[in-house]
Amino acid sequence: MSETKTPIIEIRDLSFAYPTDDGEAPKNALTNVNLSIEEGSFVSILGHNGSGKSTLAKMMSLILMPDSGSVWIDGKNMSAEDITEEDVLDARRKVGMVFQNPDNQIVATVVEEDVAFGPENLGLPSAEIRRRVDEALEMVGMTKYARHAPHNLSGGQKQRVAIAGIIAMRRRCIIFDESTAMLDPAGRREVMDTIERLNREENITVLHITHYMNEAVRADRVVVMDSGRILLDGTPSEVFSQPETLWNVRLDVPQTTELLYHMKKSGYNVRLDIFDPDECAEEIAAAIRSDRDAD
Amino acid sequence: MNLNISFGQYCEGNSILHRMDPRMKIIASILFIVVIFLAKNLFSFALLILSAVVLIAISAIPVRIIARGMKALTFIILFTSIINIFWIKGETELVSFGFIHIYLEGILNALMIALRIIILLVGTSILMTYTTTPIALTDGLEQLLAPLKVLHLPVHEFSMMMTIALRFIPTLIEETQKIMNAQKARGADFSTGSLIQRAKALVPILVPLFLSAFRRAEELATAMECRCYTGGEGRTRMNILHATSKDYLFCAAFVLLGAAIILLNRLGGYALAW
Ligand SMILES: Nc1ncnc2c1ncn2[C@@H]1O[C@H](COP(=O)(O)OP(=O)(O)OP(=O)(O)O)[C@@H](O)[C@H]1O
Ligand SMILES: [Mg+2]
Numbered sequence: 001m002s003e004t005k006t007p008i009i010e011i012r013d014l015s016f017a018y019p020t021d022d023g024e025a026p027k028n029a030l031t032n033v034n035l036s037i038e039e040g041s042f043v044s045i046l047g048h049n050g051s052g053k054s055t056l057a058k059m060m061s062l063i064l065m066p067d068s069g070s071v072w073i074d075g076k077n078m079s080a081e082d083i084t085e086e087d088v089l090d091a092r093r094k095v096g097m098v099f100q101n102p103d104n105q106i107v108a109t110v111v112e113e114d115v116a117f118g119p120e121n122l123g124l125p126s127a128e129i130r131r132r133v134d135e136a137l138e139m140v141g142m143t144k145y146a147r148h149a150p151h152n153l154s155g156g157q158k159q160r161v162a163i164a165g166i167i168a169m170r171r172r173c174i175i176f177d178e179s180t181a182m183l184d185p186a187g188r189r190e191v192m193d194t195i196e197r198l199n200r201e202e203n204i205t206v207l208h209i210t211h212y213m214n215e216a217v218r219a220d221r222v223v224v225m226d227s228g229r230i231l232l233d234g235t236p237s238e239v240f241s242q243p244e245t246l247w248n249v250r251l252d253v254p255q256t257t258e259l260l261y262h263m264k265k266s267g268y269n270v271r272l273d274i275f276d277p278d279e280c281a282e283e284i285a286a287a288i289r290s291d292r293d294a295d
Numbered sequence: 296m297n298l299n300i301s302f303g304q305y306c307e308g309n310s311i312l313h314r315m316d317p318r319m320k321i322i323a324s325i326l327f328i329v330v331i332f333l334a335k336n337l338f339s340f341a342l343l344i345l346s347a348v349v350l351i352a353i354s355a356i357p358v359r360i361i362a363r364g365m366k367a368l369t370f371i372i373l374f375t376s377i378i379n380i381f382w383i384k385g386e387t388e389l390v391s392f393g394f395i396h397i398y399l400e401g402i403l404n405a406l407m408i409a410l411r412i413i414i415l416l417v418g419t420s421i422l423m424t425y426t427t428t429p430i431a432l433t434d435g436l437e438q439l440l441a442p443l444k445v446l447h448l449p450v451h452e453f454s455m456m457m458t459i460a461l462r463f464i465p466t467l468i469e470e471t472q473k474i475m476n477a478q479k480a481r482g483a484d485f486s487t488g489s490l491i492q493r494a495k496a497l498v499p500i501l502v503p504l505f506l507s508a509f510r511r512a513e514e515l516a517t518a519m520e521c522r523c524y525t526g527g528e529g530r531t532r533m534n535i536l537h538a539t540s541k542d543y544l545f546c547a548a549f550v551l552l553g554a555a556i557i558l559l560n561r562l563g564g565y566a567l568a569w
Contacts, residue, residue: 061521089523097521104511105518109430109462116533118522129533151465165522 006075008173008205009037009060009095014069016055029055031228033069037207039172042199044216044236045209047225048250053209056225057177060207061097062088074172093122096171100178102158103151111153111161112137112146118169129168136168139202140194156187160194167198173205174198180210192218213240213254217275224251237273256280263287304364304420305428310355311541312426317435319542324422326549330556331415338559340410346552347414354421361417361425372412376405431534433457438536451527463511470507474500 014033017026030052037043047053058064059071062078070079073091077083096118099105108114112133119129137143140160150158159179166174176195180188192215199206208219216222222239224232226249232239240246243253243261253261256277260270268287274280312320334343351361365372385400423432437454444450475485478499485496 063517063520089525092521092523097518099514099518101511101514103466104514107462107515107519107522108458110428113430113533117519117524120530120532121523121525123529123531126531126533126535129531133533149465150462151469169522 005039007036007072008039008074009035009207010072011035011056011059012070012072014059014066014071016059016064016067018055028228030059030066033228033230035223035230035233037173037205039205040199040203041221042196042206042219043208043221043223044219045207045223045225046211046213046216046251047231051225051249052228053225054177055228057097057175057207057209060175061095062091093169094171095173095175096166096169097175097177098159098162098166098179100181102155102162102179102182105162106150106158106165109149110146111142111148111150114150114161115164115168118165122169132168132170133164136164139167139198140164141190154187155183156190159183159187159191163191163194163198167202167204171204173207175207175209177209178211179208180212180215188212188215213252214275217254224249236275240275241272243272260284304360304424306356306360306425308355308426310353310426312350312354312421315426315545316536316538316542317427317431318439318536319538319546320422320427321432321435321439323546323549324419326546326553327418327422328415330549330553331411331418333553333556333560334411335560336562338562339556340407342552342555342559343414344410347417350418350421354426356421356425361421364420365413365416368412368416372409375412376409379405379408429461430458433461434532434534434536451530455527459515466511467504467508471500471504474503 011033014030015028016030017028020026033052033056035056045053045056055064059066060073062071062073066079070077072078074094076087076091078087078091106114107117115133115136116129119132124132134143134146137146140163142157142160142164145153145157145161150161153161162179163174174195179195180191183191195206195208196218198204206219208215210216217236217240219236222232222234222236223230224239224246231249232242232245240253240257243257246253252258254275256275256279257272260272260274260280260283263270263284264272268284268291270283270287274283331343334340351358380397380401381395383398383401383404384396385398387399388396389399389402390397427435433454436457437450440448440450440453475483478496479485483496483499485493487493488496
């Protein structure tokens with residue numbers, strides 16, 4: 001057998017339906033999902049509203065338990081019968097989650113106290129907590145605001161505080177469930193840059209659920225969900241070179257891809273997997289030039 | 296309607312009081328309240344005023360800010376003292392008109408009551424709110440009450456509740472304002488009409504506010520769980536409170552102040568009826 005690293009998160013044949021209370025037949029939120037997340041990777045998850053992205057994230061952070069199938073965290077089956085409270089806590093130390101609304105995940109009235117909340121729950125000694133808090137605030141660029149009240153911060157800053165709270169727990173994997181959705185463009189950029197830095201520099205595994213295509217292309221891998229199933233799974237180039245499939249499930253593609261797709265349809269010889277506007281412009285210019293030369 | 300309430304009006308600073316152990320400040324506040332009620336005559340009141348002035352001085356809180364805080368409470372102070380003017384019977388009658396009798400003792404009493412309230416508010420707000428962050432205050436309270444855990448009282452849960460309440464008050468105020476503006480834009484009117492009409496106008500504010508508060512609570516609970524929160528058991532703190540000898544001396548000063556007040560009470564002069 002070849003040497004393969006244990007994936008940090010693995011989902012095997014998982015199905016799940018939310019319980020209904022009015023006797024209606026429950027509709028599956030997730031159906032036969034298989035997904036394996038390699039340590040250190042940066043994965044984007046796309047899908048229109050109600051496709052099951054948040055449900056999947058809640059499975060991976062052990063907030064929900066599957067009806068059938070299993071969730072494995074760092075090689076341990078968390079859906080087994082004999083899983084204890086301790087095991088769940090242990091897994092939560094490895095996988096953390098940042099939510100959509102920054103307001104509803106900040107607990108304390110002072111930024112640094114909030115970042116300390118997680119490490120305090122781990123029962124670490126005071127000096128160690130202090131060190132981790134300072135380090136985490138530094139990493140998200142919020143050191144200046146350590147003593148501020150969270151409610152006076154901007155959305156992007158609040159979200160970075162929430163991220164620091166997760167980093168301070170030294171999680172190996174962080175799931176972002178539309179953590180940029182409520183932010184303005186500047187806030188979104190701040191948070192995306194922070195996420196990318198965590199992945200590249202700290203080697204933290206990132207799962208980024210988003211509706212923004214320009215964010216999705218920054219990942220190494222894109223997973224597209226539709227009605228509780230995984231529809232596409234591959235590198236951004238692989239996934240976005242099938243715009244029709246994406247349009248079919250009411251998703252967008254990056255603007256560059258859309259433009260190139262229409263060029264291609266009108267007979268120009270262009271690649272579809274270009275996400276940088278400048279590169280895209282060059283590709284189009286080259287295509288037009290070669291077209292003219294051919295005439 | 297103006298919802299511009301400045302909560303937990305902590306005033307950034309670096310005085311001895313700011314750096315003091317919050318537990319000691321809570322104890323000192325309780326001692327100070329007792330001392331205030333010990334004072335019975337003009338001499339002891341003079342000493343009280345002096346101690347309040349000293350507190351203001353060492354806290355380095357601008358008098359302007361303290362005065363602004365007091366101004367909001369003018370009505371309560373005036374109300375309680377004016378009632379006293381009519382209430383207290385004494386020997387030197389100044390005004391007698393029908394059933395209204397005003398005595399010199401009543402006026403002096405009213406003055407002292409007003410002074411007492413003012414000194415109490417100034418003292419406790421300097422010790423607890425102006426120089427102590429809400430989080431330090433709840434931490435201090437949690438640790439002071441920690442012995443009650445033996446009786447299975449939920450001390451940690453109580454302080455967590457306080458912290459979360461303090462955290463969410465500004466958020467909910469902001470949200471109320473937003474909902475009100477949204478309703479106003481649809482023609483809602485909160486400031487005219489009978490009391491019942493106005494109460495009815497509040498329903499479309501309260502319903503969405505409650506719904507959103509419940510949703511927030513649920514999300515927050517999930518987020519806390521994801522951050523490995525399992526209650527107070529096994530939890531450590533980043534900031535460990537430690538009282539220095541200075542802090543103990545500070546509390547001792549209030550005990551001494553009480554002793555001095557009792558002595559001064561014996562000097563005679565006008566004694567308060569209460
Ligand atoms: N708490 C719940 N109770 C019942 N059904 C739910 C609950 N949460 C989600 N669902 C249903 O499960 C399905 C998947 O929802 P999910 O929240 O995972 O979608 P999503 O991809 O995150 O959507 P969005 O982009 O809107 O966040 C939807 O059909 C939704 O109606
Ligand atoms: Mg969602």
